[in-house]
Amino acid sequence: MAEASRPTIADVARRAGVSKGLVSFALNGKPGVSPASRERILAAARELGWTPSMRARSLSVGRSFACGLVIGRSPDVIAADPFFPSFIAGLEDVFSTSGLVLVLAAVTPGRHEEQTYRDLAHDKRVDGVILTDLRVGDPRIGIVDGLGLSAVTLGVPDVDSPFSSVSVDDGAGIRHAVDHLADLGHGEIAHVAGPETMLHAARRAQAFAETARAHGMRARIMTTDFSAAEGAAATRALLEGDEPPTAIVYSNDHMAVAGLGIAQRLGLTVPRDLSITGFDDTDLGRHLHPALTSVATDARAWGAVAAQTILEALAGTPAKHLDLDEPTLVIRESTGAAPRRPRRSRGSTA
Amino acid sequence: MAEASRPTIADVARRAGVSKGLVSFALNGKPGVSPASRERILAAARELGWTPSMRARSLSVGRSFACGLVIGRSPDVIAADPFFPSFIAGLEDVFSTSGLVLVLAAVTPGRHEEQTYRDLAHDKRVDGVILTDLRVGDPRIGIVDGLGLSAVTLGVPDVDSPFSSVSVDDGAGIRHAVDHLADLGHGEIAHVAGPETMLHAARRAQAFAETARAHGMRARIMTTDFSAAEGAAATRALLEGDEPPTAIVYSNDHMAVAGLGIAQRLGLTVPRDLSITGFDDTDLGRHLHPALTSVATDARAWGAVAAQTILEALAGTPAKHLDLDEPTLVIRESTGAAPRRPRRSRGSTA
DNA sequence: TTGTATGCGTTATCAG
DNA sequence: CTGATAACGCATACAA
Numbered sequence: 001m002a003e004a005s006r007p008t009i010a011d012v013a014r015r016a017g018v019s020k021g022l023v024s025f026a027l028n029g030k031p032g033v034s035p036a037s038r039e040r041i042l043a044a045a046r047e048l049g050w051t052p053s054m055r056a057r058s059l060s061v062g063r064s065f066a067c068g069l070v071i072g073r074s075p076d077v078i079a080a081d082p083f084f085p086s087f088i089a090g091l092e093d094v095f096s097t098s099g100l101v102l103v104l105a106a107v108t109p110g111r112h113e114e115q116t117y118r119d120l121a122h123d124k125r126v127d128g129v130i131l132t133d134l135r136v137g138d139p140r141i142g143i144v145d146g147l148g149l150s151a152v153t154l155g156v157p158d159v160d161s162p163f164s165s166v167s168v169d170d171g172a173g174i175r176h177a178v179d180h181l182a183d184l185g186h187g188e189i190a191h192v193a194g195p196e197t198m199l200h201a202a203r204r205a206q207a208f209a210e211t212a213r214a215h216g217m218r219a220r221i222m223t224t225d226f227s228a229a230e231g232a233a234a235t236r237a238l239l240e241g242d243e244p245p246t247a248i249v250y251s252n253d254h255m256a257v258a259g260l261g262i263a264q265r266l267g268l269t270v271p272r273d274l275s276i277t278g279f280d281d282t283d284l285g286r287h288l289h290p291a292l293t294s295v296a297t298d299a300r301a302w303g304a305v306a307a308q309t310i311l312e313a314l315a316g317t318p319a320k321h322l323d324l325d326e327p328t329l330v331i332r333e334s335t336g337a338a339p340r341r342p343r344r345s346r347g348s349t350a
Numbered sequence: 351m352a353e354a355s356r357p358t359i360a361d362v363a364r365r366a367g368v369s370k371g372l373v374s375f376a377l378n379g380k381p382g383v384s385p386a387s388r389e390r391i392l393a394a395a396r397e398l399g400w401t402p403s404m405r406a407r408s409l410s411v412g413r414s415f416a417c418g419l420v421i422g423r424s425p426d427v428i429a430a431d432p433f434f435p436s437f438i439a440g441l442e443d444v445f446s447t448s449g450l451v452l453v454l455a456a457v458t459p460g461r462h463e464e465q466t467y468r469d470l471a472h473d474k475r476v477d478g479v480i481l482t483d484l485r486v487g488d489p490r491i492g493i494v495d496g497l498g499l500s501a502v503t504l505g506v507p508d509v510d511s512p513f514s515s516v517s518v519d520d521g522a523g524i525r526h527a528v529d530h531l532a533d534l535g536h537g538e539i540a541h542v543a544g545p546e547t548m549l550h551a552a553r554r555a556q557a558f559a560e561t562a563r564a565h566g567m568r569a570r571i572m573t574t575d576f577s578a579a580e581g582a583a584a585t586r587a588l589l590e591g592d593e594p595p596t597a598i599v600y601s602n603d604h605m606a607v608a609g610l611g612i613a614q615r616l617g618l619t620v621p622r623d624l625s626i627t628g629f630d631d632t633d634l635g636r637h638l639h640p641a642l643t644s645v646a647t648d649a650r651a652w653g654a655v656a657a658q659t660i661l662e663a664l665a666g667t668p669a670k671h672l673d674l675d676e677p678t679l680v681i682r683e684s685t686g687a688a689p690r691r692p693r694r695s696r697g698s699t700a
Numbered sequence: 701t702t703g704t705a706t707g708c709g710t711t712a713t714c715a716g
Numbered sequence: 717c718t719g720a721t722a723a724c725g726c727a728t729a730c731a732a
Contacts, residue, residue, distance in 0.1 A: 009709055019720050024710055034718060054473035055409045056708030060724070064405070066453070075439040075650065076633045079432035086425040092456040096466070101475055103416070104454045106442040116446070123404030125451055228637045258637035265639045283426045284634075287578045287608035289615045300425065358725060369703045374727055384701060406725035409708060704731075708724105715720075 007048040015044040027052075067091075067100055067310055068126035068149075070116055072107045072133065077226055080254040082282050083299050090303020091130070098311055114143050121147035128310050130154070131163075134199040152310040154302070155199055156321060164319045166306045170200055170279070171207030173295035173327030174249065177277040178211040180293070180329055181247045185338040186275060188218045190245040192234045192255050194226040201226070204251050204279070220245065224255065231255025235262040239274070246274060246338045253278035253285050253294055260288065260334070271336030281330050290333035297327040357398040365394040377402070417441075417450055417660055418476035418499075420466055422457045422483065427576055430604035432632045433649050440653020441480070448661055464493050471497035478660045480504070481513075484549040502660040504652070505549055506671060514669045516656045520550055520629070521557030523645035523677030524599065527627040528561040530643070530679055531597045535688040536625060538568045540595040542584045542605050544576040551576070554601050554629070570595065574605065581605025585612040589624070596624060596688045603628035603635050603644055610638065610684070621686030631680050640683035647677040 013020045018037060026033045026041040033041075044050075058064055069088070071078060078084055088102070095102055103126050107113050117140065120126050128150030131140055134157055141161045144151045151163040174191075181189055191208040194201025205221050212219035222238060224230035231250065238245060239262065250256035256278030260270055268274050270290055278285055278294035285292035302324060309322065363370045368387055376383045376391040383391075394400075408414055419438070421428060428434055438452070445452055453476050457463050467490065470476050478500030481490055484507055491511045494501045501513040524541075531539055541558040544551030555571050562569035572588060574580035581600065588595060589612065600606035606628035610620060618624050620640055628635055628644035635642030652674055659672065 008707080010707085020709075021711075021721070022719060025719090028710085030711095032718065037718080052710095053409075053708055054475065055405070055412075055414070057710075059403075059405045059409045059708070059726090060710040062405075062724095066451075069454075075436040076432075078435040080633055082426075082429035085428040085434075088454065089425040089456050089458065092454075092458050096455070096458055096461055096469070101416075101470075102454045104419075104438065104442075104452045105446070106439050108439065108443050108446055111446055119446070120451075122401075125404065228633055232637050254634060257634055261637045261639040261641075283430055283578055284604060284607055287582050287611045289611040291611075359727095360725080370726080371704075371728075372702060375702095378727085382701065387701080402727095403725055407727075409725080410727040702732085704729105706729085707727095710724090712723085713721085716718085 006053070007050045009050070009052070011048055012041065012045045012050050015048065016041045062124065063127050063314075064124050065100055066103045066126045067095065067307075068103045068105060068120045068129040069132070070105045070107065070113070070120070070129060072113055073226075075106075077254075080228065081252070082280055086299035087132075087303040087306075090300035090305075091307045093300070093304045094307035094311065098307075100307075100311070113140070117143050117147060117149075121149050124149075127314050128152070130306055130310060134158075136197050136199060136202065138199075150310060150313045152306050152313060154306065155203075158199065162319060164309045164313050164317075164321065166302065166309055166322045166324065168297050168302060168324045169326050170295070170297065171203050173279060173297065173329065174204045174207040175211045176327070176329035177249050177279075177293075177295055178208060178215065178217075180331065180335060181249070181275060181277070181338075182215040182217065184247075184275065184335060186217065186245075186247040187338065188243065188245045189247045189249065190220045190222065190238050191249045192222050192224060192231055192238075192251060192259065194224060194251045196223055198226075201251055208249055224251075226252055226255065228254050228258035232258040232262050235259035236266075239263060239266055239268070244274075247335070248274065248276050250276065250278050253280040253282040253292060256292055256294070256334075257282075257284070257288065260290075260292075270334050273339055275335040275338070277329075277335060286332060288334075293332045293335040294330050295327045296330050298325065301325075356403070357400045359400070359402070361398055362391065362394045362400050365398065366391045412474065413477050413664075414474050415450055416453045416476045417445065417657075418453045418455060418470045418479040419482070420455045420457065420463070420470070420479060422463055423576075425456075427604075430578065431602070432630055436649035437482075437653040437656075440650035440655075441657045443650070443654045444657035444661065448657075450657075450661070463490070467493050467497060467499075471499050474499075477664050478502070480656055480660060484508075486547050486549060486552065488549075500660060500663045502656050502663060504656065505553075508549065512669060514659045514663050514667075514671065516652065516659055516672045516674065518647050518652060518674045519676050520645070520647065521553050523629060523647065523679065524554045524557040525561045526677070526679035527599050527629075527643075527645055528558060528565065528567075530681065530685060531599070531625060531627070531688075532565040532567065534597075534625065534685060536567065536595075536597040537688065538593065538595045539597045539599065540570045540572065540588050541599045542572050542574060542581055542588075542601060542609065544574060544601045546573055548576075551601055558599055574601075576602055576605065578604050578608035582608040582612050585609035586616075589613060589616055589618070594624075597685070598624065598626050600626065600628050603630040603632040603642060606642055606644070606684075607632075607634070607638065610642075620684050623689055625685040625688070627679075627685060636682060638684075643682045643685040644680055645677045646680050648675065651675075 193205040222234035281296035572584035631646035
């Protein structure tokens with residue numbers, strides 16, 4: 001076996017004529033080693049091609065050199081979300097050059113969320129975790145802290161947190177979308193939002209309400225679970241209601257696409273009869289007919305910064321709070337000038 | 351620190367009045383321990399609430415109790431693919447109850463694929479890997495084997511492999527789609543395929559060609575990289591060509607949606623002028639207008655079986671080859687009777 | 701049937 | 717100021 005024949009620190013010590021402990025000191029650049037000894041030890045290690053055994057190292061320092069990412073949404077919702085693949089790619093951009101490894105855990109039915117973190121913390125399978133999809137009064141902050149793990153949160157929690165955070169102002173993305181619709185003359189708009197219990201969904205909804213108010217628009221908010229099914233249902237309720245909006249701002253692309261399907265099903269033409277905007281700037285969006293106007297965030301950069309931040313947290317740096325670049329609005333074909341007169345009922349235009 | 355105060359095997363030995371070595375034997379159910387001693391040791395361990403330290407165990411047995419999944423596609427393509435989230439959920443269903451952990455690695459730019467496996471194998475950060483997206487003459491089989499890792503492949507490789515495999519006959523899914531189109535009277539069909547270098551893409555293309563021939567249909571195949579952009583381009587080439595097909599079978603949902611966008615852009619109505627089928631049965635598909643007819647596979651079950659299989663491989667079971675249930679065709683609105691007469695050019699219908 | 705020694709890298713403790 | 721030693725936690729080959 002290749003691994004069995006790997007040189008150990010004892011081999012290096014023997015070759016350099018010193019003790020194991022001194023080798024460790026020399027190789028980790030610690031003080032208390034004479035220049036001559038250091039030289040000999042480094043040479044011996046180089047000649048033997050020695051690299052420390054991760055597992056032995058892991059045992060003695062009590063760290064696992066791994067970082068956890070717990071995904072708590074259903075596979076369907078994750079599958080629809082382009083965020084995670086890009087975010088994970090960003091994480092890997094940094095971890096792969098730092099010797100850290102990414103451990104993925106999914107909250108499976110029958111195993112509660114807290115148990116998942118507990119399993120990860122047990123034996124320190126991971127040194128820290130990345131907390132995504134922050135919720136109102138998120139219990140995970142306390143759980144993870146109590147478990148003695150490090151963490152980085154995506155966004156600033158609404159509870160006391162000892163952890164660093166990396167944030168993107170997605171409210172700004174929504175503001176851009178509403179501003180754009182205001183420019184196009186829309187006065188009656190709606191927002192199909194995510195769950196009120198999710199911090200970023202709530203933030204988007206709040207930004208929507210505030211911006212619409214600032215423009216003097218009439219605005220409504222429908223709450224969903226972020227799924228295409230509920231996005232479609234909310235859209236149908238909106239469009240079949242008494243005073244259908246002339247534009248709908250969706251809290252993700254997935255619901256926007258489903259909403260577009262409903263609008264077309266009801267005989268409306270987008271953007272002539274109805275403008276819609278998404279959030280995430282899914283690759284698919286640009287290939288739809290009409291191509292989707294959407295808010296774009298740089299998930300990969302977010303991942304890279306989050307990885308860097310947890311690396312620093314593990315190194316003992318005090319908590320800090322970073323803000324990334326604002327999202328941008330990518331204007332495509334699904335938004336256009338508001339119809340002259342409000343539609344009365346489905347299918348009839350002006 | 352909670353971890354620092356955990357009882358160790360020495361505590362158990364002291365309490366039971368035996369040596370550390372015997373405790374280890376007793377707790378791992380090995381022979382050579384008298385019933386009386388075994389009893390006392392088990393009792394002592396129970397009373398102390400002792401559990402073995404993962405890291406110490408990992409060091410002495412030379413295993414990491416982790417399994418790797420290397421994703422080699424670009425984030426955009428992964429984001430569009432509902433397979434991974436569901437597959438990973440399936441893996442977790444099994445791993446989470448087995449004490450195994452899933453390590454995710456992405457092939458990042460500047461770090462070659464082989465290096466990624468090498469990093470994972472170095473220090474045995476993982477005990478085994480799951481090989482997805484098999485390619486023609488896939489070099490990973492040899493690399494992983496040479497690295498001394500266990501593995502399970504998704505599908506049977508076209509090269510010699512010492513590893514177990516778990517397969518789904520996606521060719522059958524394509525056959526169902528083509529049969530369905532034949533039933534609807536289509537005689538001129540096309541397939542927008544994935545890369546010829548990918549085994550499952552090639553298998554789908556082959557199943558397409560064979561089934562079309564069996565039905566006496568005229569068939570063409572366009573090769574893409576599985577991306578929406580190339581799916582759209584292929585569709586445009588097909589529909590603007592001399593003899594546009596009346597139906598297109600796509601190798602994934604993502605391209606099917608992009609193709610739908612192109613068809614609509616060219617003034618065609620689906621399925622009146624053109625029928626289309628997808629592959630993956632994305633959640634989004636059912637919310638489009640028209641809702642997408644698509645081939646569905648149970649990715650989560652696939653993940654669970656793959657996890658179980660690699661668990662067995664790690665336990666020393668000889669390689670075996672499993673076949674999962676055939677994919678099914680979910681018929682929705684994007685397929686319909688073939689147009690009476692072939693269209694001549696874009697926009698004009700019979 | 702049971703005890704002992706060894707392996708693995710780090711670090712606290714002790715000796716020169 | 718430099719360096720050696722032992723302990724950490726588990727499994728296991730070997731000795732008794």
